[in-house]
Amino acid sequence: MERDVTISRRRFLQAMAAVGVVVACAPAGTPGTSAAASASGTAAAAKPVSIEWWxxxxxPGSQSAETITSDAAVKAWKERYPNVTITIQGGPFGPETDQKFDIAILQQKAGPDVFHTTGGDVLKYAAAGQLSEPPLTDAERRDFNPSALQATTYKGKVVAYPLWIVPWFEYINLDLFKEAGVTPPKDGNWTYDELFAAAKKLTFKRANGKQVYGFAHANDEFAFLLIDGGRPYDKDVKTWTFNSPDAVSGLEKWVALAQAKVMPPDFLTLNPNDSQARFLSGDIAILQRPSAMINVLNADKNWEFGKNWDIANFPKAKGDQTAWGGVGFIAVREQQDADRKAAAHQFAKYLTGPDIGPDLKKQTPPVEYWLAPAGRTSAAGIYGDYHPAKAKVAKMGAFTYVLPNVSTWSEIDQKYMRPARDAALEGKKTPKQALDEVTSAAQRLLDEANK
Amino acid sequence: MTAALRRHGWSYLFVLPTFSLFVLFTLLPVAQGLVLALQDARVTGGTFIGLANFGTLADDPAFRQALGNTVLYATVVVAAQVTLALVVASLIQPLGARSRVFYRALFYLPLVNSAILVAMVWRWIFNPNPFGLANAALGTLGLGPFLWIGSSDQALLAVILSAVLTIPGGGVVLYSAAIGSLPRELYEAADLEGAGPFAKWRHITVPLLRPTTLYLVVVYTILAFQVFERVYIMTNGGGPNNATITIVQLIYSTAFQFGRYGLASAMAVVLFVMAIVVAIAQFRSLRTDVEY
Structure with a gap:
């Protein structure tokens, strides 16, 4: 018996030594790189496989960021893994494409092998048993942003690969700051009171009659409800808490901006594109939007970073530094064909891992893959390489509040939260009254999602 | 019967393609909608829940608001459009033949524009900022600025105004054609009696146009009940505090954004019943035995 144990220890040590040799001989890399390498081992041995990416x-042929990056990603992938052929299927953003996904995945149990998805879709597909669990190593798990990983967790299991975290922050028009004699926030850090004071000074009418507004946002987020520590759900995502005193005081701060008339009169119906256009036309001094607008400003010769515009964090108040955020995911559909499924996982890991950024940077012309900071530490660095503003945004992931996935969120948001927010911002209801009135409906929908 | 069928049966072949398409794309979806309305239907399937969806709608403040907005929109817009079409057609009628054709085309042409583009233009017109056309125009008269689509109190008014201020080209053409076919001897008799232009219009033209009016009222009411893109584009799909939400807008979001196909179908059934009831009422009140 004793002898057996000794042998086992020896064998164990031998095995460890062998692993050590392999690791030492292997090319140096991040955890993600090793994972990709191990995955590539499976691919190298695999027979030719064709998979579909939605x-x-x-x-095809368009200049949209999604098209350019996707084509480049497939090209780079093909160089690494020539045995796996990928075809891409598209569809515009919107309910029509969402429905196409739903019908294919949920009704026909067919369609994409690997696909981009967001929000409640992950839970919806996971609940229907249509997502294949990512085979993540412990090192890979540790490499992902915890809140992003949490957002892809269904009944204790990670069901998709977090791709990127999209924080909402402030774009500031430095020309208007200069004109109004307002000092931009140092290192992008400011408090709510500082933002409020700046927005008031930045709301003015020029001699030529042009009205400038200090602050604006599009009507697709609730960042101010987080500012004092309010959160929509408790930690277990079982109880609706967006009527907590912290959430109410956050809404009060938002209402104060509306009452101070520092926002344009159409702020309640300002959609993302319009808000962006208004910032670009110099009507708005501070605009709260996510990272995609960096590329828009960067492509415009009239807007020079550091001279005409800069970015700043979402302001801080009673709560810790935070930001409203969303997450993009890559998911793999559950299916019987083991080869396709393995190849799909391999591709999903590549799309969310640290290799794709450098691979696309090497292409001619270089393609910037990451449209938002990566959800994985080992992949996060390259996003900041492309632009100094992105270098700042890359650091925001650490404090961005990623909205947990609740399959009924869009209904809670559109049917109840937005009208409540509007009623408070218009002064028709107090913030407490508005948020209290939403609670029972929101809790009912949360309970339904948790069933 | 057999002989008749043998003689005319082949003619059904000509009807068959259209009838098949009607069954496939209209009748079956309507029947399926009725079935879905009785289910808790999701994209994965549905379970029969009887009339529960209708109970949910009765308790849903958003649906009640959508219902009220739709009825208000339809009432004002239909009344205004039919009146406007009648007045414009009546004003065109005395003109020369060429001018009549010109004005009919002029009023009809906007109909070929994309409804989305038209709604986007109206969104700009009723923008609450000083660059909004309505505010700019009213500003020259010392009025405003108004918040229009930026306010829950004025957003529905702006949407209704956008519909009312669009001259209904189809109605103008129909009324114009109908007025042209009215018997001249009635007007000559009225002339002999010394009736003025307004009296002739009020007591001859308007009553004789009742069949056309009935048609337009029914069609415009159904179209008004179905208002969607105007609200969706002008006010981002419901406006501040859901002030402009309509039934079709809510059907769209309930089905395609919230994935509740059963509930959305129940809303569609309610709309369907509303349209039928209102159409029956309109037929009864405007029905006429006018023959000329």
């Missing part, structure tokens, strides 16, 4: 807003 990507929203992909249109």
């Amino acid at each position: 990507r929203r807003n992909y249109t």
Whole structure:
């Protein structure tokens, strides 16, 4: 018996030594690289496989960011793994494409092998048993942003690969700051009171009659409800808490901006594109939007970073530094064909891992893969390489509040939260009254999602 | 019967393609909608829940608001459009033949524009900022600025105004054609009696146009009940505090954004019943035995 144990220990040590040799001989790399390498081992041994990748807003031949990055990703992938052929299917952003996904995945149990998805879709597909669990190593798990990983967890299991975290922050028009004699926030850090004071000074009418507004946002987020520590759900995502005193005081701060008339009169119906256009036309000094607008400003010769515009964090108040955020995911559909499924996982890991950024940077012309900071530490660095503003945004992932996935969120949001927010911002209801009135409906929908 | 069938049976072949398409794309979806309305239907399937969806709608403040907005929109817009079409057609009628054709085309042409583009233009017109056309125009008269689509109190008014201020080209053409076919001897008799232009219009033209009016009222009411793109584009799909939400807008979001196909179908059934009841009422009140 004793002898057996000794042998086992020896064998164990031998095995460890062998692993050590292999690791030492292997090319140096991040955890993600090793994972990709191990995955590539499976691919190298595999026979030719064809898989389908569904990507929203992909249109062959178009110049959309999704099309350019997707084509480049497939090209780079093909160089690494020539045995796996990928075809891309597109569809515009919107309910029509969402329905196409739903019908294929939920009704026909067919369609994409790998696909981009967001929000409640992950839970919806996971609940229907249509997502294949990513085979993540412990090192890979540790490499992902915890809140992003949490957002892809269904009944204790990670069901998709977090791709990127999209924080909402402030774009500031430095020309208007200069004109109004307002000092931009140092290192992008400011408090709510500082933002409020700046927005008031930045709301003015020029001699030529042009009205400038200090602050604006599009009507697709609730960042101010987080500012004092309010959160929509408790930690277990079982109880609706967006009527907590912290959430109410956050809404009060938002209402104060509306009452101070520092926002344009159409702020309640300002959609993302319009808000962006208004910032670009110099009507708005501070605009709260996510990272995609960096590329828009960067492509405009009239807007020079550091001279005409900069970015700043979402302001801080009573709560810790935070930001409203969303997550994009890559999911793999559950299926019987083991080869296709393995190849799909391998591709999903590549799309969310640290290799794709450098691979696309090497292409001629270089393609910037990451449209938002990566959800994985080992992949996060390259996003900041492309632009100094992105270097700042890359650091925001650490404090961005990623909305947990609740399959009924869009209904809670559109049917109840937005009208409540509007009623408070218009002064028709107090913030407490508005948020209290939503609670029972929101809790009912949360309970339904948790069933 | 057999002989008749043998003689005319082949003619059904000509009807068959259209009838098949009607069954496939209209009748079956309507029947399926009725079935779905009785289910808790999701994209994965549905379970029969009887009339529970209708109970949910009765308790849903958003649906009640959508219902009220739709009825208000339809009432004002239909009344205004039919009146406007009648007045414009009546004003065109005395003109020369060429001018009549010109004005009919002029009023009809906007109909070929994309409804989305038209709604986007109206969104700009009723923008609450000073660059909004309505505010700019009213500003020259010392009025405003108004919040229009930026306010829950004025957003529905702006949407209704956008519909009312669009001259209904189809109605103008129909009324114009109908007025042209009215018997001249009635007007000559009225002339002999010394009736003025307004009296002739009020007591001859308007009553004789009742069949056309009935048609337009029914069609415009159904179209008004179905208002969607105007609201969706002008006010981002419901406006501040859901002030402009309509039934079709809610059907769209309930089905395609919230994935509740059963509930959305129940809303569609309610709309369907509303349209039928209102159409029956309109037929009864405007029905006429006018023959000329």
